[in-house]
Amino acid sequence: MQTGEEKIRWAEQYMPVLREIRERFIREQPFEGIVIGMALHVEAKTAILARTLAAGGAEVHITGCNPLSTQDDVASALSGGTIHCYAKRACSLEEYYEAIDKVLDARPSITIDDGMDLIHRLHTGRRDILPGVLGGCEETTTGIHRLKSMAAEGKLRFPVIAVNDTPMKHFFDxxxxxxxxxxxxxxxxxxxxxxxxxxxxxxxxxxxxxxxxxxxxxxxxxxxxxxxxxxxxxxxxxxxxxxxxxxxxxxxxxxxxxxxxxxxxxxxxxxxxxxxxxxxxxxxxxxxxxxxxxxxxxxxxxxxxxxxxxxxxxxxxxxxxxxxxxxxxVPKGMGHPIEVMDLSFAVQALSTEYMVRHGKNLIPGVHDVPTAIDEEIARLKLASLGCSIDSPTAEQEEYMASWDAGT
The missing domain is CATH 3.40.50.720 (NAD(P)-binding Rossmann-like Domain)
Incomplete structure (x- = not known):
């Protein structure tokens, strides 16, 4: 039977985009001094994302976003160094929210959610932490719906990037x-x-x-x-x-x-x-x-x-x-294919970096993933596949930017 660490190593070899981002993060350390709180499905691909952020200097505190989606062997392998994992499979609802609170006890300045339970808890039971939160990222449709409802009522207190709503998420994940x-x-x-x-x-x-x-x-x-x-x-x-x-x-x-x-x-x-x-x-x-x-x-x-x-x-x-x-x-559920999550978690990683750099200039609410991030990830994936695409000529760019070229 595979151990949690073996599962993580297996996933990593099929995640070239996140691997390249991680190498840059190691050089540039964009998350130095940043505490990141995460509530995601804790399995092998998620472990690669957590390690990528930690490699960029972050202190990572992570738990599950569903009582049945954690793989315990991966959660055990993930804890160590600057990564702290509190997730457990088949936990009670009480245990589930206790783990959410442990993540928030670390007073994260960035949140990464899948379903918005972390942000919901922040705004309802842990409001004392809100002033220190720079911003967040949300992974899934349900979470985006909840966030937009909060924002419409004026109750969302910091900016959140809607990772779910970007083409790289829709088309592939x-x-x-x-x-x-x-x-x-x-x-x-x-x-x-x-x-x-x-x-x-x-x-x-x-x-x-x-x-x-x-x-x-x-x-x-x-x-x-x-x-x-x-x-x-x-x-x-x-x-x-x-x-x-x-x-x-x-x-x-x-x-x-x-x-x-x-x-x-x-x-x-x-x-x-x-x-x-x-x-x-x-x-x-x-x-x-x-x-x-x-x-x-x-x-x-x-x-x-x-x-x-x-x-x-x-x-x-x-x-x-x-x-x-x-x-x-389900007991044999492995989640999305590795190559798909390479793209989705690359969006998460770069959106988190964007939030660290620009969050102070964003108003509270739900924000789109910058197009440049989406396109960069697509280019990285194409390069890993050995695929090439064309670039527009100067004439084509001029034509598409003009309004007076008639019939």
Whole structure:
């Protein structure tokens, strides 16, 4: 069995972009004297990010952002030197927030979040630390939604870079990362055949689109449910069946929620599902499937290896990973592919550097990743792949910058 350190070393060899950034950080020490507080999924790729920041001079305090996504052997290997890790797998909610508080006890000046729990705790229970926070970065869609709500109400007290909303995150992490890792975790946990299955994907954002496309490539018959008419129309023109969640509930054999919203699958849908239907979630929080209803209304419940089976008088429904993030929370979940997280964590690393340098000049609120950072990461990845691209000529640049070139 691999140790945590062996997992980290395996991941590192497939993360050339972050490795190159780390080499520059070692030379320049952009985080000297900076304390960085992190709440992320603590597994091998995340360890590379934490070590990259520490190599740049940071004191890093890190915990998990989901009670079931930490890999304990990696967490153990990560602690040491200027990195302090408090994450533990299968922790209670009380333990989860105790670990969040341990990160905040270090009085970080920069936060890195996946889901916004660290920032939420800062603004609700640890406001004494707020004056010392320069800014933060947020990794995922759900966290960005929460942050924008805070900002709209005037309650967000420092600037946060929306790492999730940049093209390098959407195009690769959300589409390819979620698509591949969710299906891999489902197949490894259940051993079911994807080909020929009616798979219902709730939500056709970047994550849902990636999952639907890859499931179809494996031979699935994919059904999309949506509340946004434009995304529903896009799914239709992409060749997927589009229908309401109630209609899809009668047909689906495997359901995957990707909306980030609450109550997508609940009592009414459960009552329509066929015997043996499998339900799971690829959104950040465990709110998309109404687990509470299943827990209180099933005749019998059996639990094994990441599968909870709820048996009613006429059917049994199977839920993976307790309705939590399926690609990380099942026992065999490894999260997004390494090469994908090389890009996403490169965005995190450079955005953190940008916040250290420019945070004092940014107003409280949610800010986009600077385009120059996004493009730099793409160029670094292309170079690592041996790919070359063209540059515009002076004539082309002049043409694109002009407004008076008519027909």
């Amino acid at each position: 959300n589409v390819h990362g979620t698509g591949e890792s969710a299906l891999t975790a489902i197949m490894a946990t259940t051993n079911i055949l994807i080909a020929g299955k009616h798979i219902v994907v709730a939500g056709y954002g970047y994550c849902g689109r990636g999952l639907a496309t890859k499931a179809r490539a494996l031979g699935a018959r994919v059904i999309i449910t949506e509340i946004d008419p434009r995304r529903a129309l896009q799914a239709h023109f992409d060749g997927f069946e589009v229908m309401t969640i109630r209609e899809a509930s009668r047909i689906g054999e495997l359901f995957v929620t990707t909306t980030g919203n609450i109550g997508v699958l609940k009592e009414a849908e459960f009552g329509l599902m066929r015997n043996g239907a499998i339900l799971c979630n690829a959104g950040h929080f465990n709110v998309e499937i109404d687990i509470g209803y299943l827990e209180t209304h099933a005749d019998t419940i059996s639990r094994r290896d990441g599968i909870d089976s709820y048996t009613f008088s006429d059917r049994t429904l199977h839920v993976l990973a307790e309705g939590r993030l399926v690609n990380l929370a």
